[in-house]
Amino acid sequence: MKKNGKAANRNTRNVPHRSAHARSVDIDPKRFIPDQQAVPKATHQDIHRHDELARKSKPFPIAVVVAGGAHLMHRDTHEGRISSLKHWSLREAVFLVLANNLPRLWIFDRYRAVLYRLAGLRVGKGSTIYGPVSVRPYGGCRCITIGADTFLNVDTAFTVVYDGVRIGDRVQIGPRVAFETMGHGLVYEPGKGRGRTSAAIVVEDEVWIGANAVILQGVTIGRGSVVAAGAVVNRNVAPNTLVGGVPARPLRDLSTADGKYS
Structure with missing residues (x-):
């Protein structure tokens, strides 16, 4: 008692x-x-x-469909909340840090790809990733697919809160390229904010993306296309097309090109 x-x-x-x-x-x-x-x-x-x-x-309904099929949503992300623990993985955290901090020597390239696979990225055979790779939010590595014989230069960034990024085979990605699957609405609504928009990004085979390019939500880059350095791509790119500028616009049809720089 x-x-x-x-x-x-x-x-x-x-x-x-x-x-x-x-x-x-x-x-x-x-x-x-x-x-x-x-x-x-x-x-x-x-x-x-x-x-x-x-x-x-x-429950705020899906109110607007923006470019690329993205939907305007008024809801919170799981990042930074206690509920984010179900998306977070100790394995991802450990192997992503290890891969991002390996010395940038060619001898470590094959081991770096293995570590990224262990972190959760789907990386095809023969692909090279220089790193570091930035992935947001926690658990986002499982939303990224990279094909075979693809090359990612330094400082590639992925934002994959709701939708993923799929990169095809034999793709070349320059330094500091960002893939942003999430954005915001243009109009601020009192009590709701700007909301969030999200749609997946697809990069088809044999694409070359130049340094510092930004690929926005809902974009599909067609096979054999080239994105010029510094471009901001907010619309789909047809196959075998050179695009550049802010926002990116078609500059040349590559289907009849002779392969030389011009």
Whole structure:
């Protein structure tokens, strides 16, 4: 009885703290009663459940379809929240760091590709990745596919919150190229913000993307095309086409080119 009395007193002293925390996340304080033994175990689950209920309580419908088939959404990402733990992988974190920090010597190229595979990227046979590779958010490596005999130069960045990036075979990607599958709406709505837009990116076989190019959401770059350095690609690129500029526009048809620079 004495032991039970101490346990009851300990639970009673914890009631104000637990109730205050419950009110901060809109959870009924009556759930945290002195006789409930599972109070310490419910904290993270209740916060996660609250986040899910908050998102479902005001379901903002898909309101706008923007370029590339992206949808305007008013919802939070999982990144930075307790719920992001289900997307996070210790294996990804460890092997991505290891791959990104290998010395930039040719002898390490094959081992670097292996480490990226272990981190979760789907990398085809014979591909070379110089790294470092930036992937957002946690768990995003599983959303990236790279074909065979493809080359990625330094500082490639991927943002794959809702949709992925697929890169074909024999593709050449220059330094500091960014693949951005997510964006925002143009109009700010009070109480909602700008929302988020998202659509997958596809780079077909035998494409060359120059240094510092940015590939935006929903874009498909056709087979054999070339993206000039510094271009911002916000629309689909037809096969065998040279594009450049901000925003990128067609500059030349490569289907009849002689292979020489001009």
